[in-house]
Structure formats: C-alpha cells, structure tokens
Amino acid sequence: MFDKERIKEIEKQRERWENTTLPKWISHHPERRKEFRNHSGMQIKRVYTPEDIQEMDYMRDLGFPGEYPFTRGLHATMYRGRIWTMRMFAGYGTAEDTNKRFKYLLSEGETGLSTAFDYPTIMGYDSDHPMARGEVGVCGVAVSSLKDMEILFDGIPLDKVTTSMTINGPASTLLAMYVAVGDKQGVPREKLGGTTQNDNLKEFFAQKLCIFPPKPSLKLSTDVIEYCARHLPKWNPISISGYHIREAGATALQELAFTLYDGIAYVESTLERGLKVDDFAPRLSFFFASHNDFFEEIAKFRAARRLWAKIMKERFHAKNPRSMWMRMHVQTSGCTLTAQQPLNNIVRTTIQALAAVLGGTQSLHTNSFDEALCLPTEEAVRVALRTQQIIAYESGVADTVDPLAGSYYIEALTNEMEEKAMEYIQKIDDMGGAIAAIEKGFFQKEIANSAYRYQREIDEKKRIIVGVNEYTIKGEEEYPLKILRVDPKVEEEQIARLQKVKRERDNRKVKEVLEKLHYAAEKDENLMPTIIEAVKAYATLGEITEVLRKVYGEYKELIVI
Amino acid sequence: MSKTEEIVKGVLAGNKRSIAKAITLIENNDPEAKKLLAHVYSHTGKAHIIGITGPGGSGKSTLIEKIVREYRRNGKKVGVIAVDPTSPFTGGAFLGDRIRMQELSTDEDVFIRSMATRNYLGGIARATKDAVKVLDASGKDVIIVETVGAGQSEVEIIKIADSVVVIHAPGLGDEIQAIKAGLMEIADIFVVNKADRENADKAVIDIQSMLQLNNKEKAWKPPIIKTVALTGEGVTELIEKLEEHRKFLEKEKARKKSLSKAEAELVEAIKEQTANSIIEKLRKEGTLEEVLQKIVKKEIDPVSAAEKLLKEKFKKE
Amino acid sequence: MQSTRKIRVLIAKPGLDSHDRGAKVVARALRDAGMEVIYTGLRQTPEQIVETALQEDVDVIGLSILSGAHKALFPRIMELIKEKGLTDVMVFAGGIIPEEDIPELKKIGIKEVFGPGTPTDKIIKFVLENLPKRT
The missing domain is CATH 3.40.50.300 (P-loop containing nucleotide triphosphate hydrolases)
Known part of the structure; x- marks a missing residue:
C-alpha cells in the first residue's frame, strides 16, 4: 500500500522519535504498565504506523464492501441502506407469557423475534419430567408439544416475521413444530424465515447442553442443514456460534478459530450428503460475542469475515459469492456484566454494541443491565434496545461503510487475528478434525486455561473491572431492582396443559409414528420429515428425544479443568 | 463406645457414612486408623x-x-x-x-x-x-x-x-x-x-x-x-x-497369591515403619534440616544424600 | 507417621443450566490452594449431590446455580443433608441468586452466597475460615 522508500523514511523517523521525544517524555511520565496485551494475549504496541501494514494490498486484503474478501462488509452500502436487525432474545414462563412479550417487542419497533427456551426444553425433557423440577419456564419458555408452539405464535403471521430459535440438541423437533404452525397458518414453507441455532458441536466444549454423543449430534445438525437446503430456502438452518465459546472463557482469538473450525466441520458433513457447497453454504450463519476490548473485537469481526470467505473459496471451492458470506449475529457479552453497580452495565453494553456495529454485524442483541442479577425486566430490556437505536440513529457511525478501515492499528490487529486463527485451524486439522479435538478435550483445555487466567488477572488486579476490583462502593450497595420472577404456578399450568394434550391426541397414531422414528434413526435417514409427522400427531418433545436417546445413547461430559 | 468403635460397627454393618469416615481416618493417617484396621481385618x-x-x-x-x-x-x-x-x-x-x-x-x-x-x-x-x-x-x-x-x-x-x-x-x-x-x-x-x-x-x-x-x-x-x-x-x-x-x-493359586500378597504387605509395613522411625530420629537431631538445606542449594543430590546419611548415622546398627 | 488432614470440597451443579465456568474456576482455585476438590459435573439431582458428599466425606459443599431454580432445589438439598446426618459439612453457594433470596437461603443453613464477580481469593479465605470443626 505504501512504497518502499516512504516506509524506509517512516522507519528512520520512528527510530529518531524513539531516541529523542519518547525517552524524554517517558522519563517524566512513565507508562501505566510494562506491557499492554489484549484478551487474546497479543502484545499491543505503543503506536502503529504504516510500517505495521506495509505488506497490505488494498484490493487483496480489503477490497470494496460487498465484494470478496468482504473485509469491509457483506453489503455494498451496509447501514446506509438498512440498519442491522435489532433482535432481542426473549422468552419466559408459559407460551402465553412469551407470546405477549413478542407482541410488545414488535410494537416497540423490533424487527425480528428471538426465542429463549427453558432448560427442560433445551435438554429435550417435557415439563413433567423429574429433571424439570423448578426449571419450567424459568430461563425461557417451556415448549413440550405443538400445542405450546401454536400458542407461542398465536396472532403472529409467520410470513411477516423472522424467528430465531436458540435450540440445539432438539433443534429438529422445534423447527418441525414451527413448520407445523406455519402449515396451520397456511404460510408456504418457502416463505418461512428465521434461524435455528442447531450448532451441536460447540455444546461439547462451550455451552455443555449436550444430549447425544458427538457423532449423532453432528448428524442431527446436518439433517437440519440438508432439509432446509431442500425445502426451507429462507431458513438459516444453523447459527455457528462463538458466543458460547467466548462466554465459557475463551479469548477472542480462540472464539474466532474454534467457531470457524466448527463451520468447516458442518460444511464437510453436509457435503457428504451429496449436496454441492453452493446449495447450502449461503444459508449458514454465525453468532459471535462482543466483549470489552473494543478494537480487539472489531478486528475479530473483520478477520472472521475475511477468513471465512477464503476458506469457502479456497478450501471448499465455492463459486457463489453468497457462499463466502459470513452473515453474523452478535450479542454483547453476558459474562462482562457485573452484579455490582448494575447501571455500569449499560455503558459496557454500549461499547460492546458499538464494536459489533463497527465490525459490520448483520444483527445485534444488547444485554440488559440487570442480567447479572436476574431475568431482565421490561424497563431494562427497553434501555438495551434504546442503546442500539441511539447508536443507529444518533451517533453517525452507521453513515459510512467500515469507517475504521485503514487504521494502522485495526488493520494490523485484523491481520494478526487471521494469521493466529489459521494456526489454530491447522492444528485442529492435524488432530483429525473437530470431533477428534472434542474427544481429546483440546478445546475444553484451551478454554479452561483462558478462563482461569482471566479470573486470576482480575483477582490480582492486573485487569481492572470497574465496581468489582476497583472503584467499588463501600458497604452493601442497594439498587432497587424490580426483579422479574416466574410464578411457580407456571410449572403446574404447563404440566396440566401437557397432560391434556396427551389425553386428547390419538395415542395410537403417536405410538406408530414414534416407532417409525426409531426405525428411521437406526437406518440413519434424515429425520426431519418423520419428526414433522410426529409433532403434527402431538408427540411431545420429550417422547421424540427419548426415542433418539435410545438409539444414540446419552452424552457424558468429558471434564477438563 | 468410642468413636472408632462406632465407626467399626457401622463399617461392618455396611453403613455408608461409617465407611466414608473410616476411609478419611486412613487417608489422614489418623492415629485411630490403626485401631480401626485391626478391628476390621478379620472381616x-x-x-x-x-x-x-x-x-x-x-x-x-x-x-x-x-x-x-x-x-x-x-x-x-x-x-x-x-x-x-x-x-x-x-x-x-x-x-x-x-x-x-x-x-x-x-x-x-x-x-x-x-x-x-x-x-x-x-x-x-x-x-x-x-x-x-x-x-x-x-x-x-x-x-x-x-x-x-x-x-x-x-x-x-x-x-x-x-x-x-x-x-x-x-x-x-x-x-x-x-x-x-x-x-x-x-x-x-x-x-x-x-x-x-x-x-x-x-x-x-x-x-x-x-x-x-x-x-x-x-x-x-x-x-x-x-x-x-x-x-x-x-x-x-x-x-x-x-x-x-x-x-x-x-x-x-489362591494360597500362593495371597501369601505373596501377604508378603508384599508385610514388607511394605516394615519399610514404612523403619523409614518413619529413621526419619523421625533425623528430624529430632536436626540432621534432616541440615541436609535438606544442602539439597536445596544443590550441593548434593537427594539420592546421594540419603546414601551418605544412612552410611554415617547407622554404621553401628 | 504424622496425621495429615486435607480439606475435601465438593463442587456441585444442581439444576439443568450448564454455566460451569464459575464452578470450574472456583474448583481450580481451591485445588491450587491445596484442597482436594471433587467435581461431579452438570445437572446433578439433590439426591446425587448429598449422596456424593456423604461417600466422599467432604468438609465443604459448594453449590453453583445460574438457572434460577435455587428456590426449588436448595431447600431439598439442605433437607437431605439433615436427613443423612451430615452435621459436619459446611455449605456455600454461588451463581445468579437475587439479593432478596439470600436471607431465606441462609436460614435453611447455607453459610454464604457469592454473586458474580467474587474474587476466588475471597472464596478460598471464606472456606478456610469457616471450615467445620471435626473431631
């Protein structure tokens, strides 16, 4: 980007500066620390200059927005055309409660729905399972049968909204229910838009909500990808998630590398089904966290986009540019929220959200400031949504595309992120791929070490967390939070409804279709069509999952500390 | 009934808490552990x-x-x-x-x-x-x-x-x-x-x-x-x-195997007890501390130190 | 041979949530402080937790929960601890637990509740200072 002579001159001048101006200043004003490092452990220089990006080639490394390698963004005009999707995760209590919250959010100007399910649903248990005690409707909405799904989307036309469902192990069953509701509303399947998280690989080392062992889990994820490619063209079958990897304690670099590797595994697994890469790759989507270190995060998003484009082009020989698109959803990092001085979380979330926007995300969830204490209240959710609206409409950052491009620091950091992520990818390749790395506990060990190091840094005050290890308020602090609680009656009501469904459905038909499912699972068929049939007969989530548990076995976690 | 006797009784009855307590005594080298083991051995x-x-x-x-x-x-x-x-x-x-x-x-x-x-x-x-x-x-x-x-x-x-x-x-x-x-x-x-x-x-x-x-x-x-x-x-x-x-x-081979097991156990017990008495003795004299310092300073390695100690101190024995 | 007591701690995760980052960091910190730490993994029932504490004869149980089900699960655990006669075990908890629930949890015998952002040193110190007396 710069000619050699010019770089030489800069180098000479830098050396002069380092011998004159700099030491004079430092002798009176020493720096705060001996060395500065970001979360990923990369050393941060005092100042960046054209020297740090002298190898950069504008067209090769950045290009124009909407063109390969998509460093500057997926779309030619980015947010000048359309602001990112403001998608807030919601769901609690019964299907009726969440339905009400959905309608509220739609009326407040939100443009996409996002569903949180309770833990029993996530683990494939019905609300009346013994393991569900005390958990029904607590951290999300309880969905045990198609009946619940019908209520959840009552009065919401499925061809007018897009719905994101945070569900992995039982993703095929929940998607089947959504399809069934669409069928009942008379919405053609090709018009159903939304996302199932369906990323089972990261469960084994990040979110740990695993039901089945790694291989059948990958198979189930692939079933959904294949089915969508053939029948639900507007559905994003998978959201390949770094968010949980990060929240489990990984660094930005590990989040980037491990997520992309999971992506590689899904592509390989789907190719084995006989689909061509361009048949399904355009619908793969990604999900990242945005943490505290502003520039590190921006560099991560930009590097992720460029690296994925290269992988799709060079490793998988994709032809369609859309196959090279890394469409991403970003959530501000939940684990950065503090219980101490909770209002400070609004500021943290703002900085993180800004990084996601400057990193070029397609959609964004901002956390509510009270989430280190409880489920978010309506007021807190509103502030979080307003944060995005202020960034979008008041700050001016959305008015030009990729405004930080060309910053010596940002570009150098983007390059370093990409290089180091490639090193990890190479290492995992050598290990024999994602499943081998999971079985060896490689990801788990890497993440556990980073999590522990991060906590030690906080304990030793090498890392300052405002309100936690510095700038604390003496004595017990009280913030008058209105804590949202789920009425314990929810559990009773939910169980009563489930039992009614079981009484009123055609139980012979249910038995038949579950046997059919068992057979299909043993035959290693794509299970989506049979599961759709099963949910339409009101077979419950627990019953369907139980059949699969019998065939695939249950996963026992590999503990790595 | 003493506490140890109570634990023994519980162990013999298959009580889980007693078993757990007994194992803890053993792990911690509690003086009561020996008594306890003497009681349960015949079972x-x-x-x-x-x-x-x-x-x-x-x-x-x-x-x-x-x-x-x-x-x-x-x-x-x-x-x-x-x-x-x-x-x-x-x-x-x-x-x-x-x-x-x-x-x-x-x-x-x-x-x-x-x-x-x-x-x-x-x-x-x-x-x-x-x-x-x-x-x-x-x-x-x-x-x-x-x-x-x-x-x-x-x-x-x-x-x-x-x-x-x-x-x-x-x-x-x-x-x-x-x-x-x-x-x-x-x-x-x-x-x-x-x-x-x-x-x-x-x-x-x-x-x-x-x-x-x-x-x-x-x-x-x-x-x-x-x-x-x-x-x-x-x-x-x-x-x-x-x-x-x-x-x-x-x-x-039952007899033989349990004999060899018994032998192994006996040898182990003798080793442990002699080693302990020697170490205690050295500790009391202060010799142990002295030699440890030398090892820390890398003046001598532990194996040679042990050999030398045993030679010098226990020649007569 | 000298008597050598080691502090044994059970770190347990009741409930269905899978946020084990905190539990693992605490487990590791306690281990690095010289304790023997038993970790039983995710999704343990109250029965499994108390039975494990009994068989392992731990001095301390640390419960970690972030799902909000503590009000249903903690009382059951404390009840079982009493039932099994584990009178010489100290119990503490951590995770996302609203301030206003804490007095009630302390009343049923949970010695302390640590929220997000607690330094591990503080937990180690707490464990050492509140170790149950054993004869």
Whole structure:
C-alpha cells in the first residue's frame, strides 16, 4: 500500500522519535504498565504506523464492501441502506407469557423475534419430567408439544416475521413444530424465515447442553442443514456460534478459530450428503460475542469475515459469492456484566454494541443491565434496545461503510487475528478434525486455561473491572431492582396443559409414528420429515428425544479443568 | 463406645457414612486408623478385588460404570475407589473420575470414593490398600480400584488386586509403548476399549504378539476382550472372564497369591515403619534440616544424600 | 507417621443450566490452594449431590446455580443433608441468586452466597475460615 522508500523514511523517523521525544517524555511520565496485551494475549504496541501494514494490498486484503474478501462488509452500502436487525432474545414462563412479550417487542419497533427456551426444553425433557423440577419456564419458555408452539405464535403471521430459535440438541423437533404452525397458518414453507441455532458441536466444549454423543449430534445438525437446503430456502438452518465459546472463557482469538473450525466441520458433513457447497453454504450463519476490548473485537469481526470467505473459496471451492458470506449475529457479552453497580452495565453494553456495529454485524442483541442479577425486566430490556437505536440513529457511525478501515492499528490487529486463527485451524486439522479435538478435550483445555487466567488477572488486579476490583462502593450497595420472577404456578399450568394434550391426541397414531422414528434413526435417514409427522400427531418433545436417546445413547461430559 | 468403635460397627454393618469416615481416618493417617484396621481385618478377604489400569483417554471410568452396572444386575454389592494425582506443587487435587458413575451414587449397594495420591507413587494412594480393606469388611462383593492412568509406573496395583485389567484403546498413539514397557506383565485381562473404531483389530494383534513373547509358560493366559464402553458392548464377556479368573485364583493359586500378597504387605509395613522411625530420629537431631538445606542449594543430590546419611548415622546398627 | 488432614470440597451443579465456568474456576482455585476438590459435573439431582458428599466425606459443599431454580432445589438439598446426618459439612453457594433470596437461603443453613464477580481469593479465605470443626 505504501512504497518502499516512504516506509524506509517512516522507519528512520520512528527510530529518531524513539531516541529523542519518547525517552524524554517517558522519563517524566512513565507508562501505566510494562506491557499492554489484549484478551487474546497479543502484545499491543505503543503506536502503529504504516510500517505495521506495509505488506497490505488494498484490493487483496480489503477490497470494496460487498465484494470478496468482504473485509469491509457483506453489503455494498451496509447501514446506509438498512440498519442491522435489532433482535432481542426473549422468552419466559408459559407460551402465553412469551407470546405477549413478542407482541410488545414488535410494537416497540423490533424487527425480528428471538426465542429463549427453558432448560427442560433445551435438554429435550417435557415439563413433567423429574429433571424439570423448578426449571419450567424459568430461563425461557417451556415448549413440550405443538400445542405450546401454536400458542407461542398465536396472532403472529409467520410470513411477516423472522424467528430465531436458540435450540440445539432438539433443534429438529422445534423447527418441525414451527413448520407445523406455519402449515396451520397456511404460510408456504418457502416463505418461512428465521434461524435455528442447531450448532451441536460447540455444546461439547462451550455451552455443555449436550444430549447425544458427538457423532449423532453432528448428524442431527446436518439433517437440519440438508432439509432446509431442500425445502426451507429462507431458513438459516444453523447459527455457528462463538458466543458460547467466548462466554465459557475463551479469548477472542480462540472464539474466532474454534467457531470457524466448527463451520468447516458442518460444511464437510453436509457435503457428504451429496449436496454441492453452493446449495447450502449461503444459508449458514454465525453468532459471535462482543466483549470489552473494543478494537480487539472489531478486528475479530473483520478477520472472521475475511477468513471465512477464503476458506469457502479456497478450501471448499465455492463459486457463489453468497457462499463466502459470513452473515453474523452478535450479542454483547453476558459474562462482562457485573452484579455490582448494575447501571455500569449499560455503558459496557454500549461499547460492546458499538464494536459489533463497527465490525459490520448483520444483527445485534444488547444485554440488559440487570442480567447479572436476574431475568431482565421490561424497563431494562427497553434501555438495551434504546442503546442500539441511539447508536443507529444518533451517533453517525452507521453513515459510512467500515469507517475504521485503514487504521494502522485495526488493520494490523485484523491481520494478526487471521494469521493466529489459521494456526489454530491447522492444528485442529492435524488432530483429525473437530470431533477428534472434542474427544481429546483440546478445546475444553484451551478454554479452561483462558478462563482461569482471566479470573486470576482480575483477582490480582492486573485487569481492572470497574465496581468489582476497583472503584467499588463501600458497604452493601442497594439498587432497587424490580426483579422479574416466574410464578411457580407456571410449572403446574404447563404440566396440566401437557397432560391434556396427551389425553386428547390419538395415542395410537403417536405410538406408530414414534416407532417409525426409531426405525428411521437406526437406518440413519434424515429425520426431519418423520419428526414433522410426529409433532403434527402431538408427540411431545420429550417422547421424540427419548426415542433418539435410545438409539444414540446419552452424552457424558468429558471434564477438563 | 468410642468413636472408632462406632465407626467399626457401622463399617461392618455396611453403613455408608461409617465407611466414608473410616476411609478419611486412613487417608489422614489418623492415629485411630490403626485401631480401626485391626478391628476390621478379620472381616476381610471375601471380596474380589479388581484393579483397572491403562493410559489416560482409554475410557477407564466409562467402562467401570458399565462393569458396576453389570455386577449390580447380578446382585453383587460393589465398591469403587478412583485415584487421581495430587499436584506436587500445591498439594491439591482435582478428583473427577466419579462423574461418569454419578447415576450409580444413589444406589444403596454401591459405594464410590475418589482418592488423591497425596504424592504416593505407583498409580494409587498410600491409603488405597487399607480403604479396600474397609470396603471388603463392609460386605462388598466386588471392589474396583481405578488407578491414576499415567502409564508405565502403575504397577503398585498388583499388590492390592486379585485381578488386574489393563485397558488400551486404539488411536492413543504411543501409549502402546507404555503398555509394553510396564503394564504387560501385570495384566490378568486385557481390554481393547473403543473397539468400534478403526485400528481396534490392530491393537488386539499388537497385544497378542506381545503376549506370545511374554507368557509362554503361564498357567493363566490373559485373554483380550474388545469392548465399547459407551454402549456397554463386551462388558458381559469381561465380567465372565473376571469371574473365571477369580475361580482360577481360588482353585490353583489362591494360597500362593495371597501369601505373596501377604508378603508384599508385610514388607511394605516394615519399610514404612523403619523409614518413619529413621526419619523421625533425623528430624529430632536436626540432621534432616541440615541436609535438606544442602539439597536445596544443590550441593548434593537427594539420592546421594540419603546414601551418605544412612552410611554415617547407622554404621553401628 | 504424622496425621495429615486435607480439606475435601465438593463442587456441585444442581439444576439443568450448564454455566460451569464459575464452578470450574472456583474448583481450580481451591485445588491450587491445596484442597482436594471433587467435581461431579452438570445437572446433578439433590439426591446425587448429598449422596456424593456423604461417600466422599467432604468438609465443604459448594453449590453453583445460574438457572434460577435455587428456590426449588436448595431447600431439598439442605433437607437431605439433615436427613443423612451430615452435621459436619459446611455449605456455600454461588451463581445468579437475587439479593432478596439470600436471607431465606441462609436460614435453611447455607453459610454464604457469592454473586458474580467474587474474587476466588475471597472464596478460598471464606472456606478456610469457616471450615467445620471435626473431631
């Protein structure tokens, strides 16, 4: 980007500066620390200059927005055309409660729905399972049968909204229910838009909500990808998630590398089904966290986009540019929220959200400031949504595309992120791929070490967390939070409804279709069509999952500390 | 009744809390532990003690869970001791083996105890042997000891167990070398776990060829069993072989084996007691501290120091 | 030989949630402080937790929960602890637990509740200072 002579001159001048101006200043004003490092452990220089990006080639490394390698963004005009999707995760209590919250959010100007399910649903248990005690409707909405799904989307036309469902192990069953509701509303399947998280690989080392062992889990994820490619063209079958990897304690670099590797595994697994890469790759989507270190995060998003484009082009020989698109959803990092001085979380979330926007995300969830204490209240959710609206409409950052491009620091950091992520990818390749790395506990060990190091840094005050290890308020602090609680009656009501469904459905038909499912699972068929049939007969989530548990076995976690 | 007597009574009645307390006394070298062991000793000798060893990643814990389930189906009462290493730097330990067996922990006739090596070498803890006795006296029919799983040096288990199972799994790379180096001779039964993987047959052949070199004249020929711990495949066969081995021991070599076990125990006890009295003596004199300082300053290495000490101080004895 | 007592701690995760980062960091910190730490993994029932504490004869149980089900699960655990006679075990908790629930949890015998952002040193110190007396 710069000619050699010019770089030489800069180098000479830098050396002069380092011998004159700099030491004079430092002798009176020493720096705060001996060395500065970001979360990923990369050393941060005092100042960046054209020297740090002298190898950069504008067209090769950045290009124009909407063109390969998509460093500057997926779309030619980015947010000048359309602001990112403001998608807030919601769901609690019964299907009726969440339905009400959905309608509220739609009326407040939100443009996409996002569903949180309770833990029993996530683990494939019905609300009346013994393991569900005390958990029904607590951290999300309880969905045990198609009946619940019908209520959840009552009065919401499925061809007018897009719905994101945070569900992995039982993703095929929940998607089947959504399809069934669409069928009942008379919405053609090709018009159903939304996302199932369906990323089972990261469960084994990040979110740990695993039901089945790694291989059948990958198979189930692939079933959904294949089915969508053939029948639900507007559905994003998978959201390949770094968010949980990060929240489990990984660094930005590990989040980037491990997520992309999971992506590689899904592509390989789907190719084995006989689909061509361009048949399904355009619908793969990604999900990242945005943490505290502003520039590190921006560099991560930009590097992720460029690296994925290269992988799709060079490793998988994709032809369609859309196959090279890394469409991403970003959530501000939940684990950065503090219980101490909770209002400070609004500021943290703002900085993180800004990084996601400057990193070029397609959609964004901002956390509510009270989430280190409880489920978010309506007021807190509103502030979080307003944060995005202020960034979008008041700050001016959305008015030009990729405004930080060309910053010596940002570009150098983007390059370093990409290089180091490639090193990890190479290492995992050598290990024999994602499943081998999971079985060896490689990801788990890497993440556990980073999590522990991060906590030690906080304990030793090498890392300052405002309100936690510095700038604390003496004595017990009280913030008058209105804590949202789920009425314990929810559990009773939910169980009563489930039992009614079981009484009123055609139980012979249910038995038949579950046997059919068992057979299909043993035959290693794509299970989506049979599961759709099963949910339409009101077979419950627990019953369907139980059949699969019998065939695939249950996963026992590999503990790595 | 003294507290120890109460614990003994509880152990003999199979009370879980008493068993747990007894093992703690043993682990902590509590002065009461000796009394306790003296009381329970006459009630031991009934259980089949099985040692399970093999490299990390071979699936020991998962397989043990399946073995315990199978024994439970046969109506046997089972005790498990799972050993993990103590950190030499902090003295702490992370005990995570029982996670694979957690569903069994609420079974009235299963007792699982995790144990840290507390820097004892050889793949088990110093307390393992006596903890096995407590479980034996409590009426367990089968006692399984899972060793640390660090590889070749895990031969201590042979002093405790009636039957030693060595587990291997394909795809562990060089670990087969470890088996060759140390575990080969101690195995009564070999298991090739994760037998659904490719290379499982190669692992079997590797072991077979090593066995041919090693065990030409032995009365018990160690069988090789293929298992898939995740699904429980091969576990029934493994239990059958263990039962066969137990009968074999009973019939032919029971006396000899228990004599050699008794000998090993006696020798161990003498070693420990003499070593302790010597160390105590040196400590009282202050010689120990003196020599330790030299070792820290790298003036002498520990082995030479020990040799020199013993020569100088105990010449007359 | 000298008597050598080690502090044994059970770190347990009741409930269905899978946020084990905190539990693991605490487990590791306690181990590095020289304790023997038993970790039993995710999704343990109250019965499994108390039965494990009994068989392992731990001095301390640390419960970690972030799902909000503490009000249903903690009382059951404390009840079982009493039932089994584990009078010499100290119990503490951590995770996302609203301030206003804490007095009630302390009333049923939970010695302390640590929220997000607690330094591990503070937990180690707490464990050492509140170790149950054993004879």
